[in-house]
Amino acid sequence: MNVQALPMNRFIDHHGQVVKPLPEWADAATLKKFYCDMVVARTYDNKAVALQRTGKLGTYPSHLGAEAFGIAIGHALRVQDVFVPYYRDMPAMWVRGIGMEKNLQYWGGDERGSDFCPEGSHLSCQDLPFCVPIATQCTHAVGVAAALKIAGDHNAALVTCGDGATSKGDFLESINCAGAWNIPLVFVVNNNQWAISVPRALQCAADFLSEKAKGAGIPGITVDGNDVVAMFDAVSTALDRARKGKGATLIEAISYRLSDHTTADDASRYRSKDELNQAWQYEPILRLKNYLLNYGHWSEEEEQALLSKAKLEVEEAVERYLNLPPQAPESAFDYLYESPVTELNNQRDELINKAMRMQGGKHV
Known part of the structure; x- marks a missing residue:
């Protein structure tokens, strides 16, 4: 079945x-900005997959096809709002001011990838980091929204x-609480x-x-997630x-x-080439590009300049990521609890001593 129908x-x-009149906010300048951001997000995604394939990144969940979803969310949120993302949300987080190298750090196994405050972005530090366990972030968001209401x-x-x-109890409990408590919370499901x-x-x-x-x-509403205008x-x-x-x-x-679901997956084992080829006809970037071209808002010169700029921006972020000093081994213990736990502190000290012995008495 063609879900786009x-x-x-x-x-x-x-x-x-x-297909219907655009909202007043959807002028050429705004949609060109959205398009540029979507192209950068895909350029980054392609590079991240390549880094994983060459052993410079851990298992990575691509956001290929979800660029309109993420870019629209990132721009719709205000600075003071709180974003509670799931693991495929790099585009929205990037629009929110979190650098690409932070995302690379996270998927490279570096705890500092979840520390947004030193980034020096225009945002506050209130956004939550990626959540990989399925739907647990929904319960966190309920607590955040309840606090915002108070x-x-x-x-x-x-x-x-x-x-x-949406099949998890965490999700169903969260929307139930959100309704019962009348809290300021928006759930956005990427039905891919x-x-x-x-x-x-x-x-x-x-x-x-x-x-x-x-x-x-x-x-509850359903929108075309490949249409950035409908999304925003x-x-x-x-x-x-x-x-x-x-x-x-x-x-x-x-x-x-x-x-694929992640770089550890092979989707060809469970979905057909015909289904994938059909889906590519509806993908969000080509759709918005065609709109801009159809209505005289875009040119080939602008396209080539954008591709060059996107490639440079991504390459510079990758270079920063690859040149970061390694994280101290004991940092694995540093982000587990707000207050120190004696048992874990003892394990942390043991790891430091072991690392020093391995390095000839020098702390790494």
Whole structure:
């Protein structure tokens, strides 16, 4: 089944044609900015996969095909809002001011990749780091949003997850609490049609995952996750609603995972080439590029300049990552608990002493 044929909120189709009037905010300058960011995000993604293949990065979850999803979220959030990401959210985190080298550090096994404050970005340090366990970040986001409501500063939290996460108790409990407590929280589900090797059709009998919102008593909407205009419009509207004290929203973004689940996966074992080839016809970057070209907002000269700039920006970030001094071995203990734990401190000291012995008495 072609999921793109399902009814959903959409402004621009896969040919780059406007299918209903664009919102006032969607002017040429804004959409060109979104397009540039999406191209940079994909350039980074391709490089990260290459780094993993050459042993310079650990297992990596590609965001290929989810560029509109992430870039729209990153731009819709305000500085004071709190972003609670899942593991495929590099584009949104990058827009939020977290450098590419931080993302590389994280997937390279360096704890400093989750420490955003030294980055010196324009953002506060309130955003949470990646969450790899499925759906647990949803429960964290409920706590964050409850705190924001108590603070009364009219800020909101936004949490992301994949389609597979919506089958977890953590997710269902979270949307239930969000509705019951009327907290400023937006759930955005990246429905990329695959929970590792489990297709969407085997995960849930409902036509749309957004229907799960009804049981929680919150609005649920389905949008075309390959249309950055539909994505930004839905997310910004839901965030504005949350900031005004009107409660939570569940957004289902219909997309497609164009990559393997991670670099440790081989998706060719469970999905057909025909399905993948069809999905590429609807991918978000080509769609937005076609729109810009169709309506005279983009040129080949701009395209070549963008590709060169994106490549340079990514290469510079990779160079910074590769030249970082190694992390001290004992840092594995430093981010587990807010307050020191005696047993772990003893293990940490033992590791330091062992490392010093191996280095001839010098602390590494």
